[in-house]
C-alpha cells in the first residue's frame with residue numbers, strides 16, 4: 151500500500167529522482183530523503199505517470215534543503231496539550247489527532263515535524279482522556295479529527311466518533327483527510343454508510359441536530375480522476391458534506407486558469423470549495439511558496455465568478471488564520487533576506503492565552519488594544 155507494489159526498486163528510485171537533473175541532484179535528493187522522508191501509495195504512483203502537478207506534490211526536490219521556513223509553524227500556535235492528541239486554539243472547537251502518520255507525504259506538509267517523524271498513534275486510553283476533557287469544555291461545540299491520516303486506523307477513528315457523538319456539547323464533527331486522493335479504494339459502501347450514521351438531523355428540535363462532514367484536500371484538476379470522484383460520490387450521495395481545502399502551490403496551481411477550473415470541477419461534483427490556503431512557511435517548502443499577494447491576484451479574479459465556486463483565501467501565522475479579501479493591503483517588514491507580512495489578527499491575546507494555555511508564539515506580540523499581532527514569512531514569486 152505504502153509504496154509501488156508492482157514495480158521494482160529501480161523504478162522506485164527513478165520516480166523518486168524525477169527532479170534530479172544530474173548526479174549532484176541525485177546525491178542531494180538522498181540527503182533530502184533523510185531529512186524529509188518520501189512516501190506515496192500505489193494509486194498515486196499511477197497518477198505520477200500522468201500528471202506533473204501531482205508528481206511535484208509528493209516527490210522530493212533538491213531545493214528542499216534551501217529553506218527559510220520553520221520546523222513547526224503548525225504547532226507553535228497550539229497548546230502542547232498534556233492530553234496527547236488534543237489541541238485547542240479557538241474558542242469553539244478542538245483538534246484531535248488519533249493517528250499521526252500519513253499513507254503519502256505531501257512535500258509542503260505544514261505538520262511534517264509530526265507526520266514524518268513516526269509519532270505514535272493515540273491509545274484507546276488517551277482517546278478516553280481526550281473525550282473526558284472535551285466534555286468539560288462547555289464553549290466547544292465542534293471537533294476536527296485531523297492527522298496525519300485518521301482513516302489509517304479506523305478502529306480508533308470509530309471508537310472516537312462513537313464517544314464524541316454522545317457528548318452534549320459536541321454538535322459538529324469534521325474529519326480532515328487526503329485519502330480521497332491517496333487511497334480512494336478504502337471508500338467502500340460499508341465505510342461510507344457507517345460514516346453517514348453520524349449525521350443526525352433532529353427535525354423536531356434542530357438545536358439537537360449533529361452532523362459529520364469531511365474536509366478533503368484537492369489542489370489540482372488532475373487529481374479529480376474517475377476513481378476519486380466515485381469515492382467522493384459515495385459519500386455525498388449519502389448526505390455527507392465534502393468541503394475542500396486547497397493549498398496554493400508555486401508551479402502547480404498558482405494561476406487563474408488552474409484554480410478556476412479546480413473550483414468549478416469541485417462544485418460540479420458536489421464538493422464545496424472551502425479554503426484556498428497560502429502554503430505555510432514550513433521548512434523545506436520554500437520552492438513551493440508564492441507570495442500571499444500572488445494568491446490575492448488569483449482570488450480577485452475568482453471573486454468575479456459565481457460565488458458558489460469561491461473559497462475563503464487565508465494565510466496562517468501561528469497565532470491564528472487570517473482571511474484575505476479582495477481589498478486587502480499588506481504591510482511588509484524586511485529583515486535580512488526575508489520579507490514578512492505584519493498583521494493584526496482577529497484574536498484577543500488574553501483569550502488566546504486562556505484557551506491555548508500558553509504564551510504567544512514566536513514573532514507575535516500584543517497590540518495596545520489587546521489583539522494578537524504577528525509576523526508571517528511571505529513566499530517569493532521569482
Ligand code: SF4
Pocket residue numbers: 251252254255256258259260261262265297298299327328
Ligand atoms: S495529507 Fe495532510 S497531514 Fe498528510 S502529509 Fe499531506 S498535508 Fe500532511
